[in-house]
Amino acid sequence: xxxxxxxxxxxxxxxxxxxxxxxxxxxxxxxxxxxxxxxxxxxxxxxxxxxxxxxxxxxxxxxxxxxxxxxxxxxxxxxxxxxxxxxxxxxxxxxxxxxxxxxxxxxxxxxx
Amino acid sequence: xxxxxxxxxxxxxxxxxxxxxxxxxxxxxxxxxxxxxxxxxxxxxxxxxxxxxxxxxxxxxxxxxxxxxxxxxxxxxxxxxxxxxxxxxxxxxxxxxxxxxxxxxxxxxxxxxxxxx
Numbered sequence: 001x002x003x004x005x006x007x008x009x010x011x012x013x014x015x016x017x018x019x020x021x022x023x024x025x026x027x028x029x030x031x032x033x034x035x036x037x038x039x040x041x042x043x044x045x046x047x048x049x050x051x052x053x054x055x056x057x058x059x060x061x062x063x064x065x066x067x068x069x070x071x072x073x074x075x076x077x078x079x080x081x082x083x084x085x086x087x088x089x090x091x092x093x094x095x096x097x098x099x100x101x102x103x104x105x106x107x108x109x110x111x112x
Numbered sequence: 113x114x115x116x117x118x119x120x121x122x123x124x125x126x127x128x129x130x131x132x133x134x135x136x137x138x139x140x141x142x143x144x145x146x147x148x149x150x151x152x153x154x155x156x157x158x159x160x161x162x163x164x165x166x167x168x169x170x171x172x173x174x175x176x177x178x179x180x181x182x183x184x185x186x187x188x189x190x191x192x193x194x195x196x197x198x199x200x201x202x203x204x205x206x207x208x209x210x211x212x213x214x215x216x217x218x219x220x221x222x223x224x225x226x227x228x229x
Contacts, residue, residue: 033216042116042203042219058216090157099145099207099215103157 001026004104006091012110013081021076021107023091031094032074033101034058034066036087043090049074081111114139114208118220125194126228133189133223135204141165145207146180146187147217152200160202163187194227201225 007022025032030051035043035058045058049068063085065077074093078085088108092101115138125131137146148160161171163180171178175192191198201222207215 031215040121040221042205042221043217044219045216048216088155094215100147100159100162101217102159103149105156108155 003027004091004093004102006089006104006107008107009105010108012112013078015081015083015111017081018077018079019081019109021078021089021091021109023074023076023104024072025074025091025093025102026072027093027095027102028071029093029102030071030096031101032068033092033094034064034074034076035090035092036060037090037106038087046076046089078109083111085109086111114141114144114206114218116204116206116218116220118202118204118223120223121221122224122226124226124228127196128193129227130190130192131194131225131227133191133202133204133225135187135189135220137185137187137204137206139185139206139208141209145215147205147207148178148187148189149203149205150200151203151222157203160189191225194225196227196229199225199227 004025033048034046037043044060047066049055055066088106090106091104094101117136144165146163150158177190179188201224203222204220205217
């Protein structure tokens with residue numbers, strides 16, 4: 001199993017551009033999550049999903065959108081990139097009724 | 113709301129010293145889980161341990177040990193005989209139940225540990 005994969009690894013965006021961060025897991029996990037990690041800070045939850053077709057907001061959802069059309073994929077969309085969205089983004093997944101989250105390698109995004 | 117406090121921002125030790133990383137949490141849940149993750153300089157998050165709120169037994173895994181005390185809402189992490197490879201940022205996290213039945217994690221800000229040769 002590849003686990004949780006994220007693409008791209010790095011990306012530089014100009015202010016106002018849009019992009020989608022991809023996240024795929026091959027462990028058939030029900031739950032998936034998007035976190036962001038700002039320098040010197042812990043991770044903060046952006047959005048999460050408990051299954052295909054079901055998503056909900058986390059602590060810092062503004063400026064982002066998600067969708068979950070399949071169990072495997074949970075893309076994160078930035079519509080109008082702003083410098084405040086410069087961060088490292090982690091996707092994670094966990095099995096049904098489990099409390100351990102498996103993290104992807106992260107995407108480092110810079111908005112200038 | 114759930115909260116995790118890691119008061120030590122940075123710790124620097126010399127190899128072979130023992131070091132303890134502190135974690136204090138706040139929660140109203142009666143059932144919860146506590147976690148420690150390691151983030152080495154390469155950036156990935158490595159799971160170290162998960163502890164159920166009903167299990168207050170200390171746990172030891174090689175040079176790592178964890179002390180969970182509900183009375184003081186603490187879940188401290190000790191590395192014995194530290195090594196240079198232990199240099200990383202360590203995060204303590206607390207589970208928080210969501211309406212959908214999943215658990216989301218609330219992270220502390222992390223403690224950066226530097227082990228010098």
